[in-house]
Amino acid sequence: MSLSIEKRLELYEQMYLMRRFEESAAQSYTERKIGGFLHLYIGQEAVAAGVIAATRKEDSVITSYRDHAHYLARGGSPRAGMAELFGKETGCSKGRGGSMHFFDVENNFLGGWGIVGAHVPLAAGVGFAAKYKGEKSVCVCFLGEGAVSIGPFHEGLCLAALWKLPVVFVVENNRYAMGTPIHRTMTSEDVSIRALSYPMARATVDGCDLDQSYEQAQIAIERARNESLPTLLEYKTYRYRGHSMADPAKYRTKEELQEWKDRDPLLLLKAKLEPAGVGVEVFKEIEDKVERIVVDAKEFAENSPEPAPESLGDYVYV
Ligand SMILES: Cc1ncc(C[n+]2csc(CCOP(=O)(O)OP(=O)(O)O)c2C)c(N)n1
Numbered sequence: 006m007s008l009s010i011e012k013r014l015e016l017y018e019q020m021y022l023m024r025r026f027e028e029s030a031a032q033s034y035t036e037r038k039i040g041g042f043l044h045l046y047i048g049q050e051a052v053a054a055g056v057i058a059a060t061r062k063e064d065s066v067i068t069s070y071r072d073h074a075h076y077l078a079r080g081g082s083p084r085a086g087m088a089e090l091f092g093k094e095t096g097c098s099k100g101r102g103g104s105m106h107f108f109d110v111e112n113n114f115l116g117g118w119g120i121v122g123a124h125v126p127l128a129a130g131v132g133f134a135a136k137y138k139g140e141k142s143v144c145v146c147f148l149g150e151g152a153v154s155i156g157p158f159h160e161g162l163c164l165a166a167l168w169k170l171p172v173v174f175v176v177e178n179n180r181y182a183m184g185t186p187i188h189r190t191m192t193s194e195d196v197s198i199r200a201l202s203y204p205m206a207r208a209t210v211d212g213c214d215l216d217q218s219y220e221q222a223q224i225a226i227e228r229a230r231n232e233s234l235p236t237l238l239e240y241k242t243y244r245y246r247g248h249s250m251a252d253p254a255k256y257r258t259k260e261e262l263q264e265w266k267d268r269d270p271l272l273l274l275k276a277k278l279e280p281a282g283v284g285v286e287v288f289k290e291i292e293d294k295v296e297r298i299v300v301d302a303k304e305f306a307e308n309s310p311e312p313a314p315e316s317l318g319d320y321v322y323v
Pocket residue numbers: 069071119120121122148149150151152179181182183248
C-alpha cells in the first residue's frame with residue numbers, strides 16, 4: 006500500500022525533525038556542550054522514516070551507534086534525546102549512554118549499539134523470543150554496509166533463516182565504513198547478495214525515496230509478520246557529514262557529495278508533494294513547528310541536571 010499525502014507530510018515533518026535535531030546537536034558539539042562521539046545521520050533520513058513508518062507499535066527496532074533518527078522515528082522524545090547527548094539525567098538513557106546508546110523501552114526501541122554488527126544476533130534473539138511466545142511482532146534491525154563482512158552478521162542471519170524468525174535486516178549502504186569505501190571490503194557492490202547464502206528474501210531499495218523506502222519495508226515486515234520469514238534489504242543511501250564529528254571526510258570528492266545532495270530525500274519528497282497540491286505555506290508551517298521543538302529540546306537539555314555523583318554505581322552489574 007502506498008502512502009497518503011497526509012502520511013507523507015507527517016513523515017516530511019519527521020525527516021525535517023531528524024535533520025534539524027542533528028544540525029542543532031552538531032552546533033552544541035562545536036560549543037563543547039556535547040562530549041564523546043557524535044555520528045550524524047544527515048542525508049539518510051528517508052531510510053529510517055520510511056522503514057519505521059511500516060512498523061507497528063508492538064514491533065521493535067534495533068540499530069547501530071548512528072541512532073538518533075531511528076529513536077525519533079519510533080516516537081522517542083526530542084527532549085530526552087537531546088538531554089542524552091548532553092549527558093543529562095533526563096536523557097533517554099539517563100545520560101549514561103550518550104549519542105551511541107539511545108534506548109526507549111516504551112517505544113520498543115532497543116538501542117543504539119557501538120560494536121559493529123554485534124546487535125545483529127541480538128535482533129535474531131528478539132525475533133526468536135517473539136516467535137517462541139507466539140506473538141505477531143517483528144524486529145527490524147538496521148546496520149551499516151560495514152557490518153556485512155563481520156562474524157556476528159553471518160551468525161545472526163544464519164539463525165534467522167534457519168529458525169524462520171520474523172526479522173527484517175536493513176543494511177544502510179552509505180558507501181563508506183568510516184573512510185573505507187565498499188569496494189575495498191566486498192567483491193560486489195550489491196550488498197543484498199549476502200542474503201543468498203542462507204538463503205532469505207532480499208531487495209535493493211533507493212534509500213533517498215521515501216515512498217520506495219516505505220513500500221519495500223512494508224513487504225518485508227508483513228512477510229515477517231504473516232509467514233515468519235526474514236528478509237535482507239539493502240538501502241542505497243549517503244551520509245553528508247563525516248563518519249563522526251571528528252572526521253573531515255577527505256576520502257571522497259565534492260562532486261560525489263553534490264551528486265547525492267541533488268537527490269536529497271527531503272527535497273525529493275517536497276518535489277513529489279508540490280504537484281499534488283501541497284503549497285509552500287504548508288511546508289513552512291511544518292518547518293516552523295520543528296524549529297520550535299528543536300529549540301525547546303536544546304533548552305531542556307541545557308537546563309537539566311547532571312547525574313548525581315552518588316548515582317555512579319547505578320545500573321552497573323558489578
Ligand atoms: C567490531 C568493531 N570493529 C571496529 C569498530 C570501529 N568502527 C566504528 S564504526 C565503523 C565503521 C562502520 O561502518 P558502517 O557499518 O558502514 O556504518 P556507518 O558508520 O556507515 O553508518 C568501525 C570500523 C567497531 N565499533 N566495532
